[in-house]
Amino acid sequence: MDVLVLNSNFFAIQITSWRRALRLVSLDRAQVVDEEYRTYNFDDWCELSQVISENASGYVKTPNFSIAIPEVIALKFYDKVPMKEVKFTRRNIYEHYGYKCCYCGKKLTSDKLNLDHIIPRSRGGKTDWKNVVTSCFACNLKKGSKLPREAGMELLIKPARPSMNPGFNIILKSPVKVKTSWQKFIDNIYWNIELEG
Numbered sequence: 001m002d003v004l005v006l007n008s009n010f011f012a013i014q015i016t017s018w019r020r021a022l023r024l025v026s027l028d029r030a031q032v033v034d035e036e037y038r039t040y041n042f043d044d045w046c047e048l049s050q051v052i053s054e055n056a057s058g059y060v061k062t063p064n065f066s067i068a069i070p071e072v073i074a075l076k077f078y079d080k081v082p083m084k085e086v087k088f089t090r091r092n093i094y095e096h097y098g099y100k101c102c103y104c105g106k107k108l109t110s111d112k113l114n115l116d117h118i119i120p121r122s123r124g125g126k127t128d129w130k131n132v133v134t135s136c137f138a139c140n141l142k143k144g145s146k147l148p149r150e151a152g153m154e155l156l157i158k159p160a161r162p163s164m165n166p167g168f169n170i171i172l173k174s175p176v177k178v179k180t181s182w183q184k185f186i187d188n189i190y191w192n193i194e195l196e197g
């Protein structure tokens with residue numbers, strides 16, 4: 001059973017196992033969050049577990065103990081959003097500039113775009129976010145190994161390092177099913193995972 005972990009500002013930051021989630025709550029480092037955003041410490045949650053008749057994620061049962069498995073917990077002392085740097089890859093560069101030529105602004109498909117060193121490599125230009133932009137073939141040819149101003153060109157779109165991604169998007173790539181109870185906490189994130197019924 002996966003449990004969604006929020007930071008103390010209720011921003012979704014990761015997914016964890018129910019074992020770790022219950023351990024965090026029992027150590028008072030996290031609280032259970034219900035659908036109405038109410039929070040419960042371990043004792044409250046244990047008590048509530050005895051009276052709720054149905055729990056979507058099931059229960060942990062021992063001979064003299066039964067506790068509902070939470071679907072969402074919130075950390076009490078962690079308010080950061082882990083950030084991940086956007087990797088400097090051809091795909092990320094194309095996406096960063098919206099598949100547009102940074103010189104003429106034309107939007108093109110990836111097979112009609114090139115990467116261009118603003119300061120040519122032959123003149124010591126670096127291969128990084130500040131010096132590499134997308135360019136159409138025509139602009140690329142026109143610029144050649146000159147500086148933009150030498151070629152009488154100007155960058156319509158200025159080079160920039162992309163802002164960091166919230167680290168939570170890593171789960172998009174893992175085979176995790178998004179529970180309906182998680183949805184309200186992750187609406188601000190782009191999802192393309194099928195909802196669990």
Ligand SMILES: [Zn+2]
Pocket residue numbers: 101102103104105106135136137138139140
């Ligand atoms: Zn162009």
